[in-house]
C-alpha cells in the first residue's frame with residue numbers, strides 16, 4: 503500500500519546540488535494512492551474539475567502528474583455531496599492521477615461578495631447566486647474528503663499584501679488555530695495526504711512561528727502561502743531565501759500560485775518542489791504562447807501570414823500540425839480550437855521546463871539560464 507512517503511531522504515534520492523547556489527534545489531518522487539509525482543512538479547489548474555480547453559488525456563500527454571482543483575468552486579457547483587455520490591472527482595472528471603485541492607479560503611476572498619471572517623470560519627455569499635455558505639477548517643476538510651482529493655490543503659487565511667506586522671501576526675495566528683482544526687478533521691489514509699500552509703507575510707519571525715506551529719501537526723507536506731499576492735518577484739524571493747529552510751527537508755514544499763518560468767526556476771533554486779499557476783492556461787486562451795524565443799502574442803498582426811510553427815521542435819499538436827498564421831486567425835475569431843491549441847502548447851512548455859529542471863538537478867548541472 504503506497505502512501506505519501508516523505509522524500510526518500512534515507513535512500514539519498516534527494517540530489518542536493520553540488521553548486522552552492524543550488525544546494526537547496528532537489529529532485530524527488532512523491533508516492534500517492536493515485537500514482538507518483540516527479541518533483542519539481544508543475545500542477546495545471548483545473549479549478550472546476552476540468553483544465554479549461556483540455557481533455558484529461560491531453561493533459562496527461564503534456565507530462566503532468568497532478569492537477570489542482572478548487573474546493574470553493576466545486577462546493578458551489580455541482581456540490582461536494584453530489585460529486586461524492588457520483589463516485590468522486592477522479593471518476594467525475596476522468597482523471598486517475600493525483601489531485602490536489604485548494605481549501606477555499608483564498609478563493610472566497612478573491613471571488614465571493616459579502617463575506618465575514620469569524621473564529622469559526624468564513625461566511626460568504628456565492629458569487630453565482632448570492633446564496634449563503636460557510637467554509638471552516640472542518641467543512642473544507644470534509645468537502646475535500648468527499649471530492650476524494652489525493653492531497654488536501656489545510657484551511658488557512660491568505661494574509662493580504664501589504665499587511666502591517668500586527669495584521670500579519672493575527673492573521674498567521676488564526677491560520678495556526680485553523681491548521682490544528684484542519685489536521686484534527688482530516689481522515690488519514692495510506693496514499694492520501696494533507697498539507698499545512700504557512701503564512702506570516704514578509705516577516706521572518708512570523709514565518710518561523712507559523713512553520714513551528716504547523717510542524718507540530720506533522721502534515722505530509724507544507725505549502726508556503728501568502729505569496730504571489732502582489733508583492734513582486736524580488737520580495738517573494740526574499741521570503742523564499744529563508745522560508746523553505748524552516749520546513750522539514752524530507753517533506754514536499756509547495757509554493758501556491760506560482761508562476762512564470764523565471765519565478766519557478768528561482769523558487770526551485772530556493773528549495774521549492776511543487777507549483778500551480780493559471781498562467782499557461784489563462785494566458786494561452788488570451789493568445790500568449792510561451793516559447794524558447796520568449797512569449798509570443800499570437801494576436802499580433804506580424805503573425806497573420808507566418809507559416810511557421812510556434813516552436814519547430816515542439817511535439818504538441820499546435821506545433822506539429824499548425825502554423826502561427828492559423829493560430830493567429832483562430833484566436834482572433836475566438837474559435838474554440840484556438841484556446842485548445844494554445845493551452846496545449848503552453849502546458850507542454852511548462853512540463854518540458856519542469857522535466858529539464860529535474861534532469862539538470864539529477865545531473866548536478868546548473869539550471870540558471872533555462873526558462
Ligand SMILES: Nc1nc2cc3nc(NCCc4ccc(CCO)cc4)[nH]c3cc2c(=O)[nH]1
Nearest residue numbers: 604605608660727728729730731758759780781
Ligand atoms: N489556500 C491558499 N491558497 C492560495 C492560493 C494562491 N494563489 C496565489 N497567487 C496566484 C496569483 C496569480 C493570479 C492570476 C494569475 C494570472 C495572471 O494572468 C497569475 C497568478 N497566491 C496564493 C496564496 C494562497 C494561500 O496563501 N492560501
Ligand SMILES: [Zn+2]
Nearest residue numbers: 816818821847
Ligand atoms: Zn507546441
